[in-house]
Amino acid sequence: MAGRLKATKRMKKIMRRYYTQAKYAHLFGKKVAWITSGGPVEPLIAMNIIPVYPENHGAMIGASKMGGKLSEFAEGMGYSQDVCSYAKGDITSSITKESPIPGGLPKPDLLVCSNNICGTVLKWYEIQARKFNVPLFIYDTPFVHTEFTQEAKEYVDAQTQEYIQFLERVTGKKFNHKRMKKVWRLSLKSMHLWKAVLETAEHKPSPMTAFDAFFHLALIVTLRGKKTVVRYYQLLLKELKERTEQDVGAVENEKYRLLWDNLPIWFRMRWLSEKFAGHQAALVADTYTQAWCGVIDYIDENDYMSSLGEAYTRIHLNVGVDQMAETIKKFIKQYNVDGLVMHSNRSCKPYSFGQYDIQNLLREMDIPVLILEADMTDERKFSESQAETRIDAFMEMIKQKKN
């Protein structure tokens, strides 16, 4: 077996350094902004503000198997069982300081929230803005049911301007357009590299699986726009290409190729990856990590003022089910997959609610679909024996079909 990717070590170091810098930001006279995973981060980087992602923190909480406990605490405060477990984990952690990061996330000086991923983040960020008594900017992206209209474009472009004014107000400094130009280009460059990284999985056998992608994703989420990210993905890409040249697969004797939909189940990554590998199945692609390079085509490298809005509005979770299905169809062909595994995620409604419709829209492709019920961080919403029965049955069916 190929074993772990060597780059992993470097990645852990970068993340550690990033969180340390964020923690001591004030000592260096820097501000910390909390921002949603789909929020426009580049202007923050251009203004030397350190972005921190409660959702990335949420993923860490999940991977450390703390999600259930933190959710329970929030439910005790009155939050519903049905509220996203990232939100509940963050709200709890900001009170109790329980976190895989010692002391939890560094306190924010400002909050930036874009509702391009869901409506939950609006309330979540409002709550935190009140708690920390800091300014909040909401970047409101209209839902793209079928097309991105001129009205929508004008609406979001105006917000890009307001966002910049907001940052000027909060920092008391003029916006650095020159720096922003560079950051914008670097951001696009890292998206291209991320895309190239993911596309190495087109190769048979695939040099990486979605489980690797879930892990290596953290950088493009948190630090896109920085040189470190570009350098890191160049390194990772090189390593993956070495694997493809030597036909080294991430899964021993890869026989079946699968596509994953929705967020990972952070607290069961190892179990799932071993379960699928045991069936000689590689999850070669997923819709989640692809979302961070899905809007490349809408970006004008030289004009952030009028393409930032479009790029952030047309992301995977902010488009209609038809388009989501089209994206999935594209991946099915591109990565030559034998089946689709859909994680029906109790937390993430915008990601999960259209899944049965998507399944219907895929019918003509005759591709087996498995729906796994779980949650990205709340282990109370997961039953191992049920998941096991379903995965085994699904894989046996695919084997029967292929042979």
Place this chain on the structure above:
Amino acid sequence: MLTLGVDIGSLTAKGILFDGNQIVEKYLMPVGYNSKKASEKLIKALMEKAGIVDTDIKNIVATGYGRNNVEKADKAVSEIICHGKGVHFLLPHIRTIIDIGGQDSKVIVLDVSGKVSNFVMNDKCAAGTGRFLDVMARAMETEIEDFGPLALQGENPSKISSVCTVFAESEIISLVAKGEKREDITSGIHWSIARRIASMVKRLGMVTPVAMSGGVALNVGVIDTLEQILETKIETSALSQYGGALGAALMAAEL
């Protein structure tokens, strides 16, 4: 040479001895809390019944919830494939199988050659499973065998709106208190589970003819309501309960 298929479900354990052409012997017993012990007992009982010894059996395949706890098994295979195979052997023309198990309900679509082409299982809760019927029968103080026939006598099925087993139980208690007829409440219960199962069938896309396998296939009330909702006949076989075990025995013959 004989092969053996064992199906360790959440409530009952089933075993089938197969000689390559036909079923030689069958056996069914409750599982209890220790599925490992149950499987040992089942295999022993089946061999005694058939008058054979260990070495007469070429291969053993286990299926069902306890499939990984059957020490003597040469292979564990999930229920989906086994039910598909078993039903295809008993009723070769069938294209859609509905199986309501103790913990899981499933709908399986077969291609013409009997291979599984797609399946769907209930979501995480016990609402559309055999457990639902058990709990409801107990709440109605009716033996599970009499539950289906009682449902058929209902003329105005009561409305049971909750799909949750626990809530439905309290709904029933209040229907009883309101004085609704026993038959009508029982009928309502059957409509409730049938609607849930039917939505799974529709989700997958039903291909006729349709059959039901597993223990709940013995319940005439479920069959009747499902036939009405799906507007198609639902076939069963006298060996419905053994579909999984039979499929396992057939798989064992192919090893």
